[in-house]
Amino acid sequence: MNMGDAPGWAGAGLGLAAFVVSLRSVKHGKRAANAAEGSATAAQQSVVETRRSSDAAEHSATAAEEALADQRRGAAERRRQEQEANRPRAEFRIEHRNKAVWELINCGTASAENVRCLDAPGARNEWPAGLSIAAGDVYPFMMAGSMQEPIPSVLRVVWEGQDEPVLLRVPPRIG
Structure with missing residues (x-):
C-alpha cells in the first residue's frame, strides 16, 4: 500500500473504527447480559417474596377466621349463660x-x-x-x-x- 493511496487509508481507518465499535458493542453486550441476569435473579427473588407474602396473608386470614369463630362461640356462650341466668326459677x-x-x-x-x-x-x-x-x-x-x-x-x-x-x-x- 502506498502512502498516497487515500482510499486504502480510508478503508483502514474505517476498519479500525469498526473494530473499536465492535469492542464497545461486546462490552455493552456483556453489561446487558449481566443486567438481564441480575433482572432475572431479582424477578426470582420477587416471586419468592410474593409467595412468602401470599403464605403470610393466608396464615393471617386463617388466624383471623379462627379468632372470629372463637369470638362468635364466646358470644353465643355468653348469650346462653345470660338466658340461663334470666330464666324464671323456683327458689x-x-x-x-x-x-x-x-x-x-x-x-x-x-x-x-x-x-x-x-x-x-x-x-x-x-x-x-x-x-x-x-x-x-x-x-x-x-x-x-x-x-x-x-x-x-x-x-x-x-x-x-x-x-x-x-x-x-x-x-x-x-x-
Missing part, C-alpha cells in the same frame, strides 16, 4: 310460723312442680305427692322434734327440673 326458703308449723316459701319467679322433701320432717304430715307451689306461694307443713330425733337443721328438697337436691336451712324455732 325456696323455710320459715318458722309457730310451734310445730313451718312454711316452705317459693320466693322465686317460677312455679315448682312435684316438690318433694328427701328428709322426713318429723313425719307428722307427709308432703303430698305432686305438690306444686307457684311463685310467691307458701306451703305450710308440720315438723316436730323429739329427744330421739331433733328437728333437722337442713332439709333437702327436689322438684321437676331440679334433680340435684337443694339444701334449705331450717331456722331456729321462735318461741
Whole structure:
C-alpha cells in the first residue's frame, strides 16, 4: 500500500473504527447480559417474596377466621349463660310460723312442680305427692322434734327440673 493511496487509508481507518465499535458493542453486550441476569435473579427473588407474602396473608386470614369463630362461640356462650341466668326459677326458703308449723316459701319467679322433701320432717304430715307451689306461694307443713330425733337443721328438697337436691336451712324455732 502506498502512502498516497487515500482510499486504502480510508478503508483502514474505517476498519479500525469498526473494530473499536465492535469492542464497545461486546462490552455493552456483556453489561446487558449481566443486567438481564441480575433482572432475572431479582424477578426470582420477587416471586419468592410474593409467595412468602401470599403464605403470610393466608396464615393471617386463617388466624383471623379462627379468632372470629372463637369470638362468635364466646358470644353465643355468653348469650346462653345470660338466658340461663334470666330464666324464671323456683327458689325456696323455710320459715318458722309457730310451734310445730313451718312454711316452705317459693320466693322465686317460677312455679315448682312435684316438690318433694328427701328428709322426713318429723313425719307428722307427709308432703303430698305432686305438690306444686307457684311463685310467691307458701306451703305450710308440720315438723316436730323429739329427744330421739331433733328437728333437722337442713332439709333437702327436689322438684321437676331440679334433680340435684337443694339444701334449705331450717331456722331456729321462735318461741
